[in-house]
Amino acid sequence: MxxxxxxxxxxxxxxxRHNRNEALIKHALAVEAVMRYCARKRGRDExxxxxxGLVHDLDYEQFPEQHCRKTxxxxxxxxxxxxxxxxxxxxxxxxxxxVEPQSELEKVLYAVDELTGLVAATALVRPSKSVLDVQxxxxxxxxxxxxxxxxxxxxxxRKGAEMLGVELGELIDDVIMxxxxxxxxxxxxxxxxxxx
Numbered sequence: 001m002x003x004x005x006x007x008x009x010x011x012x013x014x015x016x017r018h019n020r021n022e023a024l025i026k027h028a029l030a031v032e033a034v035m036r037y038c039a040r041k042r043g044r045d046e047x048x049x050x051x052x053g054l055v056h057d058l059d060y061e062q063f064p065e066q067h068c069r070k071t072x073x074x075x076x077x078x079x080x081x082x083x084x085x086x087x088x089x090x091x092x093x094x095x096x097x098x099v100e101p102q103s104e105l106e107k108v109l110y111a112v113d114e115l116t117g118l119v120a121a122t123a124l125v126r127p128s129k130s131v132l133d134v135q136x137x138x139x140x141x142x143x144x145x146x147x148x149x150x151x152x153x154x155x156x157x158r159k160g161a162e163m164l165g166v167e168l169g170e171l172i173d174d175v176i177m178x179x180x181x182x183x184x185x186x187x188x189x190x191x192x193x194x195x196x
Contacts, residue, residue, distance in 0.1 A: 005048065008047065008050065008051055014074070015055055015058060018062060018074065019058070019060075020061065021061050027057065028053070028057060029182055031054070031057075031112065032054040033178045033179055033181050034053065034179060035052065035178070037174060037181065038112065049105055049108070056088050056091050056113065058070075059071040067095075069089075069096070072085055087103070087105055094159075095156070110156065110163070111159075111164055112160070114153045115172065116175055116179060117151065118143065118149050118157075119134060120179070121148065122134055123190070126190075128190040130189055130190025130191075136169050
């Protein structure tokens with residue numbers, strides 16, 4: 001039996017079936033875009049990486065106390081491939097699961113998930129309210145301010161960057177570049193021209 005790869009349409013439909021919260025959907029779209037960007041940069045399967053990014057927080061709105069575990073149940077009940085399920089569960093390593101990220105894909109997901117929140121928050125305090133003009137140095141400055149976007153687990157990001165063997169600045173740049181590709185969809189295109 002050949003393993004069927006879930007399509008983006010299936011992943012998006014599943015995401016919207018389990019999530020109504022606009023912020024969570026935008027977060028999923030941001031992580032998907034960053035995963036796609038990172039897959040392209042590394043010569044990997046963009047579709048697979050993106051789909052996994054899209055469903056990584058599938059259970060968060062309905063089951064925050066059982067985060068990752070409920071997603072695992074949902075994906076298995078939908079007959080998703082084991083490697084997809086494992087990748088999603090591994091992003092909660094040390095927080096809500098003991099599944100350590102092993103593959104390159106899993107390490108990237110682990111590293112960029114929280115970082116998308118910091119980049120989004122940095123964009124929103126800019127006059128333009130846009131990710132299109134966010135620079136790495138601005139995000140690094142906000143990184144140092146622990147009270148800024150305090151919910152972002154900087155330790156997870158640091159550990160993820162270490163696992164990947166990349167500098168924090170490079171990881172931030174990847175996240176910015178990925179999020180720019182979907183700026184409009186995630187509400188971070190900003191408003192360069194005031195509409196009358």
